[in-house]
Amino acid sequence: MSEMKWGWPVIGAALFLLSAFIPLIADGYWMSIAVTIAMYTALATSWALFSGPTHYISLASGAFFGIGGYLVATAMSDYDLSFWLMLVVAPLVSALVAALIGFATLRLSGVYFVIFTLGLAEMIRNLVSWVQNNFLGSRGLYVLTDFTEAHIYWMLLVVCLVIFVFGWWLSRSRLGFALKIIGNDEEVAKHVGINTALAKVLVFTTTGFFGALVGVIIAPRYSYIEPNQVFSPELSFMVVIMALLGGAHRLWGPLVGVIPFALVWETITIAFPNSTTFFLGLAFLFIVYFIPHGFAGLIEKHWLRLRS
Numbered sequence: 001m002s003e004m005k006w007g008w009p010v011i012g013a014a015l016f017l018l019s020a021f022i023p024l025i026a027d028g029y030w031m032s033i034a035v036t037i038a039m040y041t042a043l044a045t046s047w048a049l050f051s052g053p054t055h056y057i058s059l060a061s062g063a064f065f066g067i068g069g070y071l072v073a074t075a076m077s078d079y080d081l082s083f084w085l086m087l088v089v090a091p092l093v094s095a096l097v098a099a100l101i102g103f104a105t106l107r108l109s110g111v112y113f114v115i116f117t118l119g120l121a122e123m124i125r126n127l128v129s130w131v132q133n134n135f136l137g138s139r140g141l142y143v144l145t146d147f148t149e150a151h152i153y154w155m156l157l158v159v160c161l162v163i164f165v166f167g168w169w170l171s172r173s174r175l176g177f178a179l180k181i182i183g184n185d186e187e188v189a190k191h192v193g194i195n196t197a198l199a200k201v202l203v204f205t206t207t208g209f210f211g212a213l214v215g216v217i218i219a220p221r222y223s224y225i226e227p228n229q230v231f232s233p234e235l236s237f238m239v240v241i242m243a244l245l246g247g248a249h250r251l252w253g254p255l256v257g258v259i260p261f262a263l264v265w266e267t268i269t270i271a272f273p274n275s276t277t278f279f280l281g282l283a284f285l286f287i288v289y290f291i292p293h294g295f296a297g298l299i300e301k302h303w304l305r306l307r308s
Contacts, residue, residue: 009168012164012252016157016160016161019157020154020157022034022153023149023150023153023154031149031150031153032149033262033263033266034153035149035152035153035156035218035221036262036266037258037259037262038153038156038157038160039156039214039218040238040239040242040258040262041156041160041254041255041258042156042159042160042163042210042213042214043061043065043210043211043214043235043239044239044242044243044246044254044255044257044258045160045163045164045167045243045251045254045255046163046206046207046210046211047061047207047239047240047243047248047254048167048243048248048251048253048254049163049166049167049170049203049206049207050179050200050203050204050206050207051240051243051248052243052248052249052250052253053176053179053180053182053183053249054179054182054183054200054203055183056106056109056113056200057113057114057240058113058114058117058204058207058240059114059117059118059121059233059236059237059240060098060101060117060118060120060121060207060208060236061121061207061211061235061236061239061240062121062125062231062232062233062234062235062236062239063097063120063121063124063125063211063231063236064094064097064098064207064208064210064211064212064215065211065212065214065215065218065230065231065232065235066124066125066128066215066227066230066231066232067090067093067094067097067124067208067211067212067215068090068091068094068211068212068213068214068215068216068217068219068230069143069215069216069218069219069222069225069229069230070128070141070215070225070227070230070231071086071089071090071093071212071216072086072087072090072143072215072216072219073141073142073143073219073225073230074141075089076141076142076143076144077141077142077143078141083143083145083216083220086216087213087216087217090212090213090215090216091208091209091210091212091213091216092209093212094208094209094211094212094215095205095206095208095209095212097208098204098205098207098208098209099201099204099205099208101117101120101204101208102200102201102204102205103197103201105117105120106197106200106201106204107197109186118233118236121231121233121236122233124231125227125228125231125233128227128231129227129228132226132227141224141225141226142223142224142225143219143220143222143223143225144220144223145220147220149221152217152218152220152221155217156214156217156218159210159213159214159217163210164251166206167251168251170203171251175199175202175203178194178196178199179199179200179203181194182194182196182199182200215230234276234277234280237280237284238261238265238280241257241261241280241283241284241287242254242257242258242261242262243257244257244287244294245257245260245261245283245287245291245294245295246258246294246295246296247293247294247295247296247297248294249293249294249296249297250296252296253294253295253296256294256295256296256299257294257295261283
């Protein structure tokens with residue numbers, strides 16, 4: 001039992017240390033891929049911490065990511081504020097937005113919650129675009145730093161580590177147990193005394209925090225920031241697809257989905273740049289009909305078969 005208890009954390013720590021050496025052996029194209037994988041690992045895993053146990057499918061990741069990217073760009077371009085200051089401030093602002101969204105929307109469930117979060121993300125994107133076009137003029141927002149892709153990758157890797165450690169703690173906490181009960185039957189959870197609204201909002205807030213944190217770190221990669229770039233609805237769908245493909249019910253599941261999908265998606269965007277929405281739809285259908293529990297479910301099923 002002791003070996004099983006500490007087996008996964010030890011494996012995780014070893015993989016983290018190995019991943020830290022990637023910038024020393026990769027550059028150019030493969031370094032760019034590594035940054036993309038680290039970015040989506042952080043976003044998909046933080047998304048799964050909430051949506052995995054509760055089964056609430058949120059499409060607000062693009063909004064949280066955009067808040068981080070847009071705030072750091074505005075602060076550095078218009079007010080000459082430090083990147084490191086915004087690395088602290090922007091996630092806190094996004095967490096507050098997530099909490100407000102949570103209190104307003106988490107009484108909804110099923111398809112209503114999905115539609116509301118998507119509509120809300122689009123509303124934020126259009127609102128930011130309207131404010132910039134009408135009050136801030138057409139001047140661009142720049143995030144000019146000395147960071148290389150290696151620096152961005154290492155920062156994202158630390159964020160991934162924090163998310164995994166938090167997820168490991170959450171799965172063993174009373175809050176995590178409450179989320180699982182809510183996911184199984186929310187009415188039962190209410191009857192046994194769980195404050196379902198508070199539990200959902202608390203964890204949903206962390207999704208907003210980590211989403212903006214990733215947005216701030218990625219902003220120097222873009223250099224030039226505009227609302228339609230950072231408030232991308234496609235990013236929200238990508239996060240959901242990657243998490244579900246890997247298996248949102250396991251902490252390590254999203255990572256198993258991010259790596260293959262990121263590599264395949266890179267090929268698709270190069271070969272079919274005008275058909276990405278079509279392929280996103282196909283990916284959703286494939287996951288729902290053929291691997292509803294993701295790769296993690298397939299691995300667990302195969303493992304049980306071997307043991308029996």
